[in-house]
Amino acid sequence: MARILVAEDDPSVRAFVVSALSMKGHEVVAEEDGGLAAETVDARGGQFDLLLSDIKMPVMDGIALALHVGARHPDLTILLMTGFADQRERAHGLDALIYDVIPKPFSLADLLAKVDDALHGRPVEVVSLARQALQ
Template sequence: MATILLADDDAAVRDLVRRALTSEGHNVQVTQDGLEALDILEMSASGVDILISDVDMPQLDGISLAEKALALKPSLAIVLMSGFSDQLERAARLRARKLLSISKPFTLEQIKQIVRTVLS
C-alpha cells in the first residue's frame, strides 16, 4: 500500500478522503494547506508515494505545490482536486508528468479508484 500526503483546507474533505483511503490500507497524512504539505515533503519526500491536493488553498495553491513537490521528487504521483474546471486546466502543463485530476464533488469510490490507477 501507499503513503499518501493529503492537502486540503476543507476539514470535511480531508476527513472523508483520509477515511476512504485508510480503509484501503494506505497510510494517509493530512495537512490543511500547501505550505504545510511542502514542509512535510521537504523533510521526507522519499517517504511519500502520492500527493493528493486541493487546487484552491490559501498560502500555496495546489498547482504551485505540485511544481515544488516534483522538483523535490520527480517520480512523485500527484492527484489534484478542484471544484472548478478552469483550475484543473491550469495544471495542463504538468500533465506530461505523473499527474491526475479529479473534479469535486466526487464519490469516495472515485477517489479510491484514482489512487488505484496511480498505483497500477
C-alpha cells in the same frame, strides 16, 4: 499499502479523503494547505508514494505545491483535485508533472479508483476504455 500525503484546506473533504484512504489500508498524512504539505514532503525526504492535493488552497495552492514537489521529488506521483473548472484548465498545463485531476464532488468509489490507478501507473485513457468495455 501506500504512503499518501493529502493536502486539502476544507476540513470535511480532508476528513472524508483521509478516512476513505485509511480504510483502504493506506498510511495517510494530511495537511490543511500546500505550504504545510511542502514542508512535510521535504522533511520526510519525499518518502510518499502519492501526493493528493486540492488545487485551490490558501498559502500555497496545489499547482505551486505540484511544481515544488516535482522539482525536488520527481518520482512522487501527483494527483490533483478541484471543484473549479478554471483550476482544472490550469492543471492541464502540467501534464508531464501530474497524473490526473479528480473533479469535485467525487464519490468514494471514484476517489479510490483514481488513487488506485495513480498508484499503479495505469494510463487514464486505458482505464476509462476498460471501464466502458465492462459496462
